[in-house]
Amino acid sequence: MVKSSVLGFPRMGVLRDLKKANEAYWGGKLSQFDLLAEGKRLRLAHWKIQKDAGVDIIPSNDFAHYDHVLDHIQLFSAAPERYTSQKLDPIDEYFAMGRGHQKGGVDVPALEMVKWFDSNYHYVKPTLQDNQTFALAKDPKPVREYLEAKEAGFETRPVLVGPVSFLALGKADRGSSVNPITLLDKLIPVYIELLKALKAAGAESVQIDEPILVFDLSAEVKAAFKPAYEAIAALGSAGPSVVVATYFGDIVHNFDVLPAFSGVQGIHVDLVRNPEQLEPVLKQLGPKQILSAGVVDGRNIWKNNFAKSIELIQTAIKALSEDRVIVATSSSLLHTPHTLASEKKLPAEVYNWFSFATEKTKEVAILAKAVTNPGSVSAELEANAAVIKSRAESTRTNDPKVKERQAQVTPEQHLRKSPFDARYAQQKEHLKLPLFPTTTIGSFPQTSEIRIQRNKFTKGEITEEEYDAFIRKEIDFAIKIQDELDLDVYVHGEPERNDMVQYFGERLEGYVFTTHAWVQSYGSRCVRPPIIVGDISRPKPMTVKESKYAASVSKKPMKGMLTGPVTCLRWSFPRVDVHQSVQCQQLALALRDEVVDLEANGIFVIQVDEPALREGLPLRKGSEREAYLQWAVDSFKLATAGVEDSTQIHSHFCYSEFQDFFHAIAALDADVLSIENSKSDAKLLKVFIDESYPRHIGPGVYDIHSPRIPSEAEFKQRISEMLEFLRPDQLWINPDCGLKTRKWDEVKGALAEMVKAAKYFREQY
Ligand code: GLN
């Protein structure tokens, strides 16, 4: 019989209960006892959802109060000494590593947190020492949670981060130079002890995640799998059987590693992202090994296409036999919202197209039955086919006008009228900017007053006229401050924007919005991505009203502010029925019209933000990555190239690591790029000279995440460092990013010093 399995379930609960509990605990409003009880309540509720859905293999230890990699840091006693020496309660030490701790005389910053593969989830990086040791924590969490489930009547399969991935995803602590993978010998005995303890507690099977198998791996990391998994296999009946899980990519390029897994029970692969790896993977499996087929998408919210999934599962069954195939989610469901049942405002037609985590657990169970005993789920299969058909045929999905316009896009539309030098000559004339022009990245403080008025407007408590008048007042205020600061290019401050993607999505055809579909981004922070359901178009201008008003009351050039096509796409749930490049081009065309409209309304500096461009980079080098960069860059160019030479196009990125895709950044052909740089070494800017980058750059001169106000001297220091790498006529002076999370006093204080420093350099040259 084919079994069904879920690789992990979201942790937050129906109403972001975990976020609320954690934050209440951090704020001293909830006791540790109540916090832990809430964690337990959520775990039990999530196991029950999966059991009720009919899932055969239910995960445990997928729950984490902050992050599952951080759980393993504590599990292996790998917390750096600066945390352990504080003698905090385990849970406080844990949170201290996740988010820093500044209380009761203790002051430690958090460990580094980085993106989990190409998702929007962030994990805490194992941070290791030259003399690192490991030991199994007392009362190990995977065992404790396995027993907790068992006691409540749920048989579960514990999920562990694999030993090789744990190390390879880590780094040496500052002051240490250890290559993490060389610590494997020390980690293996602890891992073995853990597996024995799980088996002793009754766990027959575990899921060991080795997601790094989808990366390009160094020979050293590849070689680590063999000793690790031989030791695990050598446990025999003293340990549980093991399914090694990979996701977010294919493993075909790492097939030379697979012999290392010959002693494990089976392999899980992501067949949503890479269905084409099925056949080659089937050929690689040992004679008794099982395949866990990830066919239900853990990264998106669309209803599974049962017919398509069944075809994949049947292929596997034909090659292996029923009892060697498991139907599974492609990855953990961590990246999907809790339940569709919470959505009361979605259009009925669209509601039917979606499946969130809770609904996906039912999908794996149905699929497992569908291949064993189709008659038992015939109604479900029919209903699914009908939904898939309705979506494919819906007028909401297909807009012939959009398709027609896409068919007519020409290569010339991606190009500005003239090369940069000629453009710049005109911009100089037109905008009359000084050397070292100063500007900001767009947003000013989103005060509670702004949120209150926006809420009132959303609820219909104030009229559109009243809300508009309020926004104009906010813009007036932002302009007055910029006058006082004597900045050179102004912004309107974005008071009308709730979020940089949602704001545009709400003004475009082709998008829908949820009310409860939160997904964990890191720790207690969640995001609620809008959903692209159909062809995208712009029924009317989206930002012209505010920008035009701002320009009319400003004596300096006003910068229009848009979110770029790639960022709109990446920070939404995209469609899966058309390629992302097609969706991105649709967004680009909508934005192109906006850019041209802004220009027609007297906005001659236009910034198109693309902070998400980099995170979309496919995980491996090579053709897939090049193809992505091609369409991503083309979309940006299509969105921005419709203007006259005298109009200046800016773009903004929230990072400074361009080294590995510099050619793409250069290909954007933006007149001015603002990037984050204040926390990095100015040396990173060297790539701009090395590559003879001709256009203008504003590397952020101060960190907007901190309330600190840097002094004029610090700004001067920073700017002179930058001038070692950039030409004076090339350098803009601006903060790292938007200022929406700061207070006005902080903004005024820091920008005043920044302007002073810019003026100082202006006099020097
Ligand atoms: N213009 C946006 C702002 O200032 C840019 C935000 C971002 O890059 N994340 O808020």
Ligand code: ZN
């Ligand atoms: Zn930014």
